[in-house]
Amino acid sequence: MKNPQLIKKKICLLGSFSVGKTSLVRRFVYDVFDDFYLSTLGAKVSQKIMPPVEKEDGSLHQFQLMLWDIEGQEKFSDYLQNYFQGSSGAVLVLDLTRKDSWQVLSDLKQQFLQLNPGAKFVLAANKVDLISDDHLHIREIGDFARDLQIDYFLTSAKDGRNVEALFRHLSMQLSE
Amino acid sequence: MENVDSTFNEPQARALEELKTILLAGDRRKLAALEKELENLRLSLNDKEQLLSILDPVTIELLARKIRHSPQEMADVLAPAVGPAIRKQIASAKDDIVDALYPVIGQAIRKAVAEAMKNLARTVNEKLDKALSFRLLSKRIMARLKGVSPDEAVLSEVLPFRIHEIFYIHKKSGILLAHASLSSKDSPVKDVISGMLTAIKSFAQDAFKNNGEIQDLNVIEYDDLQIYLENGKYAFLAVVISGVPPEQFYQKIKNLEATLHKQFAAALRDFDGNLEPYAPISNKLANFVQQFTSEATPEPPRAPAWAKVAILLALLALFAAGIWYFTLRPQPQAQTKKIITPRPFEYSALIRQLKQHFPQGLKSDLSEIKFIADGNILFIEGPIESQTEGLQIAEAVAQITGFPVVVNALQIPSRKNEALKKIDQTSLYFGKGAWQLNGRQKARLDSLLPYLKIFPEATISIMGHSDALGNEEVNRQISLKRAQAVKEYLVQRGIPPEKLTVRALGSTQPLLPNNCEENRALNRRVSFRISGQKSHEKSTAH
Numbered sequence: 001m002k003n004p005q006l007i008k009k010k011i012c013l014l015g016s017f018s019v020g021k022t023s024l025v026r027r028f029v030y031d032v033f034d035d036f037y038l039s040t041l042g043a044k045v046s047q048k049i050m051p052p053v054e055k056e057d058g059s060l061h062q063f064q065l066m067l068w069d070i071e072g073q074e075k076f077s078d079y080l081q082n083y084f085q086g087s088s089g090a091v092l093v094l095d096l097t098r099k100d101s102w103q104v105l106s107d108l109k110q111q112f113l114q115l116n117p118g119a120k121f122v123l124a125a126n127k128v129d130l131i132s133d134d135h136l137h138i139r140e141i142g143d144f145a146r147d148l149q150i151d152y153f154l155t156s157a158k159d160g161r162n163v164e165a166l167f168r169h170l171s172m173q174l175s176e
Numbered sequence: 177m178e179n180v181d182s183t184f185n186e187p188q189a190r191a192l193e194e195l196k197t198i199l200l201a202g203d204r205r206k207l208a209a210l211e212k213e214l215e216n217l218r219l220s221l222n223d224k225e226q227l228l229s230i231l232d233p234v235t236i237e238l239l240a241r242k243i244r245h246s247p248q249e250m251a252d253v254l255a256p257a258v259g260p261a262i263r264k265q266i267a268s269a270k271d272d273i274v275d276a277l278y279p280v281i282g283q284a285i286r287k288a289v290a291e292a293m294k295n296l297a298r299t300v301n302e303k304l305d306k307a308l309s310f311r312l313l314s315k316r317i318m319a320r321l322k323g324v325s326p327d328e329a330v331l332s333e334v335l336p337f338r339i340h341e342i343f344y345i346h347k348k349s350g351i352l353l354a355h356a357s358l359s360s361k362d363s364p365v366k367d368v369i370s371g372m373l374t375a376i377k378s379f380a381q382d383a384f385k386n387n388g389e390i391q392d393l394n395v396i397e398y399d400d401l402q403i404y405l406e407n408g409k410y411a412f413l414a415v416v417i418s419g420v421p422p423e424q425f426y427q428k429i430k431n432l433e434a435t436l437h438k439q440f441a442a443a444l445r446d447f448d449g450n451l452e453p454y455a456p457i458s459n460k461l462a463n464f465v466q467q468f469t470s471e472a473t474p475e476p477p478r479a480p481a482w483a484k485v486a487i488l489l490a491l492l493a494l495f496a497a498g499i500w501y502f503t504l505r506p507q508p509q510a511q512t513k514k515i516i517t518p519r520p521f522e523y524s525a526l527i528r529q530l531k532q533h534f535p536q537g538l539k540s541d542l543s544e545i546k547f548i549a550d551g552n553i554l555f556i557e558g559p560i561e562s563q564t565e566g567l568q569i570a571e572a573v574a575q576i577t578g579f580p581v582v583v584n585a586l587q588i589p590s591r592k593n594e595a596l597k598k599i600d601q602t603s604l605y606f607g608k609g610a611w612q613l614n615g616r617q618k619a620r621l622d623s624l625l626p627y628l629k630i631f632p633e634a635t636i637s638i639m640g641h642s643d644a645l646g647n648e649e650v651n652r653q654i655s656l657k658r659a660q661a662v663k664e665y666l667v668q669r670g671i672p673p674e675k676l677t678v679r680a681l682g683s684t685q686p687l688l689p690n691n692c693e694e695n696r697a698l699n700r701r702v703s704f705r706i707s708g709q710k711s712h713e714k715s716t717a718h
Contacts, residue, residue: 005450005452006451007448007449007450007451008351008352008367008449008451009351009449010349010350010351010371010449042375042379043372043375043379044372045350045368045371045372045375046368047365047367047368047371063449064367066349066350066351066367066368066371068350068371068375078382082378082379082381082382083375083378085348085349086346086347086348086349086350086351086447087349088349088448088449
């Protein structure tokens with residue numbers, strides 16, 4: 001069997017403070033969750049090699065995701081611009097329990113796209129473990145994602161729900 | 177008295193009163209003066225200024241006496257106030273304090289620096305004691321020729337320069353494009369390091385922007401390591417180094433960046449994460465690391481063989497010097513003809529004269545020999561075929577140039593160096609689409625066998641290449657078959673298969689541009705590389 005072609009992609013995690021960006025990365029990369037709040041200072045880069053994917057032409061390729069977990073962004077600034085450039089995609093993260101964390105994402109997405117035209121996105125509606133299935137926010141998140149024009153996953157870094165699927169979905173988009 | 181008074185009539189009483197006035201007048205005046213004085217004293221105690229002027233003359237004396245009689249007691253009392261007082265004084269009159277302390281602190285610093293220098297000197301001396309004097313002399317002479325301080329050269333010997341790792345990183349994304357390391361172990365976090373270095377660079381750029389002008393980060397220091405960053409337009413090199421970098425390092429790293437930029441700028445502009453086009457860079461980086469490592473690494477350090485070589489060379493030099501001295505010793509009849517001071521010599525003229533000196537010819541290649549003059553010393557080094565020839569050459573050089581001291585560092589090249597050169601220079605060439613070995617190729621491999629066996633610990637990479645005509649996948653397959661055919665033959669000839677690694681490089685590493693058949697024929701080849709550890713080489717095909 002042929003060795004898959006390794007392709008490295010830079011992925012940023014975007015979102016307000018304390019929405020769980022670092023926890024999502026830790027769950028995805030190391031399969032761990034720390035139940036304490038660790039404010040991310042500046043940026044932290046992690047990596048994860050995804051399973052090989054077969055392309056339409058039959059060739060195999062494999063993504064090595066370089067995950068840039070950047071401190072909570074309340075608005076777009078010059079220094080964030082430096083961190084975001086050269087990215088192929090982003091995971092937009094919101095806290096399902098905190099409505100104020102939803103509002104920043106639209107602007108962040110637009111600015112990110114201006115820097116990285118053609119970037120792919122996926123939305124992580126995080127901390128689903130903290131709310132009930134019939135919570136108002138669960139009902140609203142579908143409309144919110146539709147407005148943003150991106151696919152979303154109800155995720156929990158705490159119990160690992162949908163974390164793998166979230167990044168796999170983004171990888172699939174990157175290979176299109 | 178009352179009774180007495182009452183017994184006097186009025187005139188008597190008046191007379192008595194007058195008498196009292198007369199008798200007590202002095203006392204009353206004194207009393208009034210005392211009262212006034214007392215009042216003044218009371219006022220003085222209430223008036224702070226006056227009180228201070230009263231106490232002032234005695235305070236110093238009192239303190240002096242107290243300190244003299246109860247020094248410890250005074251220290252206990254004053255100690256809590258001294259710290260804050262000093263801090264306050266420093267805050268309010270920093271310059272005065274600095275001026276006051278300068279002579280003391282200056283002396284302390286001088287003492288500390290002297291101590292540090294003494295330690296450094298001790299280290300240098302220990303190193304010098306251990307090192308081969310020829311080697312250091314050579315370094316000093318080379319340094320002087322290059323315009324570098326000889327002491328700096330010795331310092332670089334004490335603090336040897338190493339390139340530990342080198343990263344070639346895409347500037348925008350921080351994605352690692354290529355990497356090489358001195359260590360045989362491949363770091364699992366090298367990609368993360370690349371990302372973090374890029375993040376740090378971005379942060380520094382943003383934080384220290386000068387009037388909107390972007391300033392690049394050039395060096396990060398960590399413990400005794402330095403991360404030197406050479407910035408390019410689309411990518412940058414991050415070189416992890418230790419020790420004192422040689423003069424040419426900075427220029428060479430700039431040149432390397434410029435070469436990579438020239439070769440890969442077009443691809444890097446539209447970088448999409450695909451690393452295939454950048455595969456050849458890793459070899460370039462590895463060569464770069466190796467180049468400085470071999471320059472910096474002392475030949476077999478501290479090994480008994482090394483010591484023997486040192487002693488042998490020293491003895492040979494003494495022996496040779498003895499011969500020259502004998503040869504150059506003023507002889508009565510030839511005194512006027514002998515020149516015992518160095519005279520300027522021209523390299524090609526010297527080689528010509530040497531060739532004339534040996535009309536029967538030499539086995540050693542004279543054009544490989546270097547001559548380095550330093551004052552009255554001439555240093556000669558280079559490969560020779562035998563020690564006898566080395567002595568003959570050195571003697572002839574002494575006669576021709578007239579240098580009173582000639583240091584002979586001519587050496588028979590080490591087998592390993594020779595073998596490395598031979599292996600590196602060997603390539604087998606193939607016809608179009610061909611991969612089977614012909615008789616001539618097998619004979620070449622046979623001649624390579626003894627050299628391959630010199631490195632029992634090393635892994636030999638057999639790298640198959642193709643020209644760039646046709647489908648790249650087909651080319652890769654052919655390059656793989658070529659490399660495998662060579663591997664099979666070498667295994668048949670006794671090289672353990674686990675020592676051999678096959679790499680199918682297709683047309684990714686052409687020797688020459690694939691623009692004519694002549695060049696393409698040279699690109700259809702198998703080449704070899706020795707690597708220290710098996711894990712160091714990655715096989716792309718099996």
